[in-house]
Amino acid sequence: MSKTIMSRWAWGVLLLLVQASVAQVGPSITSISANGIKKTLSPSNSLQLNALDDELMIEWKPCACRYRYRLEGLNADTVSLAYPIAMFTNLEGGDYTFWVQTQQNNVWSKPTRFFLQVEKSITEEWWFWPAVAVYILLLLGAAIYFFLLYNFRQKLKLHSLRNRIAADLHDEVGATLSSIVIATRLVEKKVGAQTPDVLPILQQIKTDSEESIQSIRDTVWTLNPNNDSVHQLFEKMRSLAFQLLTPQEIALDFAIQLTPEQINQLKISMEQRQNVYLIFKEALNNILKHAEASKVSVNLSMTNEGELRMLIGDNGRGFDATQGYEGNGLKNFKKRALDSFMKTTLTSKIGEGTRLEVIVVPV
Template sequence: MFIILLSACFCLLPLVSLAKGAVWQVRANDRVLVVQPGKPIRLAALDNDVTFLLNPIPGDAGTYQYQLVGFDRQWQSSPYPIARYTNLTGNEYAFQVRYQVRGGLSATTTIPVLVERELTEEWWFVPAVVGYVMLLLGAAIYFFLLYTFRQKLKVQHIRYRIAADLHDEVGATLSSIAISTRLAQKKVGDSRPDVQSILNTIMTDSEETIYTIRDTIWAINPDNDSLDKLFEKMRSFAFQVLTTQGVAFEFRYALPPNTRLTMNMDQRRHVYLMVKEAINNIAKHAEATKASIVVSLANEGIRLEISDNGRGFDMSADCEGNGLKNFRARAAECFVDLTIQSVLGEGTRMTLLVPTL
């Protein structure tokens, strides 16, 4: 019995000694690391190929068992004294080794393994990237808005200058022509009816051109970008023209309070000129006693209805003289939906649906 116990003790001695120095070398990316008892093995973030070389089992063949706690879910068995790991993430691990010989297990050796975290593995990396992207996006939006604002200022400056030039130069020249024509009419008198006719034509054309220039100046001037000013100008013009012809006029503004809708310069100009032409047609050709302009809100934008109870016209007849083509051309140019309804003896209704910003 004593001999059996003694031989068993001699068989366990190599296992105990091996447990104290189970790992004799560590290689990281073909670089040899020093293994010091009681100290952790430190690996760099780029050490993506790590090999643990184990002390061989002397004597009879056995099985090597190892586990990298934090990476392996269970013990790994191998007949070879080597353990290899690739692509370890930054963390704190514990490499454990034990041996199995003739059904017996040696004591477990544990070696701490510290793997440096990569930059992308740090907790602050994702928030930093998100913050950086948001910063870039915010800067891009800021500079875009700043550029847009400066462009709008440039456009407004150009519009002011054009309006001033039209008023001071073209308007003054046309007014001078009209005044000179009146003086020429007085001097010629009734002695030259042919010359008087020519002067009347010049006078009429110059006055109409002056009114057209004034409307253009009004549309270009940035101070008149408000919808309230547009509708007030429509109301004032229609009232002035229609009441002098004995036509009862009603202007109904049905937009909700604090409506914040805008039209661009081209829309305001074309819409006003279309309404102006419609009012002139009512005054000159419709033989109406009542007329109205109704401004209301629609899903697509603003709806304007200009109607009268005049004699109307036949929509199927050749209406070239009525200026319908001119109306449709203006509507198409500023993307306005135009509808004209007219019945002989029942009047005419023109509806403008203006998309707004």
Template sequence: MRYLFFVVLWCVWLPALSEPVLTITDTREPIRIAPYSYVLEDFGGKLTYAQVLQMPRSSFGLLLKEGVKGLLNPPKTIWLRLELKNKTSSELFLLSKQRSYQRLDVYVLDETGKLTIQQVGNAHPMRNRLAPLANPFISLGHHPKKIHVAMYPNDVYRDYMEIADLGKSIQHQKHLGFWQGIVLGIYLLLLVYAIIFGIRLRLPILGWYALFLFTNTHWFLHRSGYFDEFWGNSSLYTQFIKYYPLRFMVVSCWAIFHIKFLHLKQYSKFLYYLLVGWLGLELINHLCLVISQYFGAAFAPLDMPLSWLGLDWAAKIIIALLFMLISVIYVWRKNFQEVRLYALGLGIGITAMLLSIVTLYHISWLPFYPYNYTFVFGSVAEIIIFAYAVAEQHWRRQTQTQRELIAQLRENVHQRDKLLRIRDEIARDLHDEVGATLTSISISTKLVQKKVGLQQTDIEPILAQINADSEDTIHSIRDTIWALNSDNDAPAKFQERLRTVALQMLANQNITLTFDSDVALETLPPFSMELRRNIYLVYKEALHNIVKHAQANKVSIQIRQAAGHLQINISDNGSGFDTASPTEGNGLLNFKKRAQEGGFKVGVQSKAGTGTTISLQVSIQEAAAITINQPINL
């Protein structure tokens, strides 16, 4: 009976004392190895496979949930041990959803005692791998018995490794590539959107958004192993990325975009300098690390106090994210409407990032996700919301600007109408009061001249001068009234005025007039009062000089339109003059002065005995702009 008791006890305890074996009976679904794995921590990093193989099972600990948490960023070499029994005919493969490792050594001992060693990770050339993939893809053969996996310091375990057949392995790669392709496509699409609209609209905030997207896209490409798969892990990029602060660049560009979008400095200088100061400390820390590594001994002043507190690089990211979260909450309280969408996107992004980062620490009450892609989906949702928030902010400000412009335009139109009414009132007053008075003076002077002039010959010249001055003043008043009348702004009425004045001034002088115009007047913009007045005065002065000095019997006036300009040419067959003469040059200077005031060009071509041509050139585009923008000067 005693022997029977020991036999029963041995049968009960033997399975508990023996090492659990992962038995593969169905390969249609991947099988996680964690519940069947044992872990050994090699703090010195000096153990070899032969030494580990001889160690008893008691030297290993069972890899449970808490054990996986402890492997999330180990500063030591980790050995995993697994017993395996394959009852199918399929070849088995070891997979990891972690996209890439720095170094991963897998030792497979099959049932015949044959040892196969496979090395993957960035430390090994891509050409030596079973497949040119960045993530582990390791063949275990058809009948593996005992497997040892060595993971080296500073790699991240993060997920359960799985065993599957070739079909499931390929399907896994296909699904992984599909979802990563979608995420990458979203990143690139939004990056192109930001660049194109940033250049087109010239919005600085879109430039910062594009930089933020670029660093996120670079981070995703690097983390997913695309660069290693495309260029290989011995390229110049691999050497460059050793010194490039990728995580710092992502966080800093995120923070700068955050500051610019919120206008954080306007709301809180304290939070602004707090966030900028923290980024500055991180930058100094990285520069010290790179320089010290170059000389042999790594030194990072910011990492030292964090390590004393039991924190690592993830803590620096968390601190920056918390500063950003505090600042967006502060601005949200001040201006909810302006930052509501941005706050939503930032909240999603920070929450997803924090959920991913806290898995690096042993926090028992938090749910554990061995492979946490939360931050990727959170980042995608965040950048999409950011894009909409930037577009909405631009649309809101553009709408506000348009409203202000419309209001200003309405006010300008109101003021213009008011000034036009004042112009018309002044024109009526000049015609009714001043014009009538001057006409009365002229008539009275003529009557006095008839009655008294013949008897008192010394008064005759004075009366004649008064009469001439009155008539000249009446003509000037009529010209002023014509210029003030807003109905005459139309090009057709302006041209008709030029024709009428020429006929009136030349008809009684035995001078033949040719007036020719081929301009489509309906295509011309209305001329401003200032422009019409100055063109008219130069035109009238030119005709006056022809009558007074040219001794001409033919005058040709041509109005042409070409190359966006209106050209008025006044030519005569008179005696002409030397344009270099100082006396005549003063008249030319007067022409140019009026042309400068009116915004057009004037030119004089003349030689003694060959006649004179005076050209006025008006830019149609500038005339339209002057008409719209120039205030009315009374």
């Protein structure tokens, strides 16, 4: 009896030792594939993948047990599962260690492990994003360069076109009108005494031609790129005011209340320059024709918003602005102001003169 018990005990101990020994042996890796292509471990028990191998599958020999594995370098968590397969996707470049264990009779085997090295993709290199940033900056710089070059060439074309138009107006149209004026004067001398009824017609032709010549000169001056500065506009306005008012013995107070820096800051278009000058000229002509003034004041300044303000006032007879009177001059003011994004304000009272304010909004 005692021998039988001893024999069973010995076999039990032996069985436990065998099971424990078996449990100490880790599972055998049976298959490794990347993107569906079989891979083989090197003699140093390692595997190297390139950056394009974004799917990794590892299989080991199945048994009636449970499994757990870990990929050190990816995370510190151990994954338990009931089937002999592990899958990984989109591994970043770097060094990893994969190990797997089996569990039998609540005993975990020794881990079976191998080393894994994944090649870094180009986007993971330290220099990649700085290189992308430099590339983008180069593209941006090239785009800005070609944009500025295009604008510069367009300005050169416009500059050349303006010069050509100004020259054509001056040489052809201006010369033709001058010839008409000269011819009209000759006709006046030859037939004026014989046919006095023709004189008013000839005089009108001469007057219209002279006004057209002056308009052509003003247009040529505006088109000339050499006259693009605001300072030159102010000087032309001052010259015109003295030219028109001095012969009529009208006192002129022409004040420019802007510093040279403020004048350079004023950015107004060619069309605005032309209309500012024409409004100014129209205002002076209206004063000469209707105001009966003895003094005219012109004030050029800058508003707090950086806009050009032009004030023209006289001490003439004025008119009742509340009556809605609107002659051709006032209509011209409004039309030119509307065309060039300018604001005009006209105030007048009988016996107190007239005041015109023009605000030029930069465009």
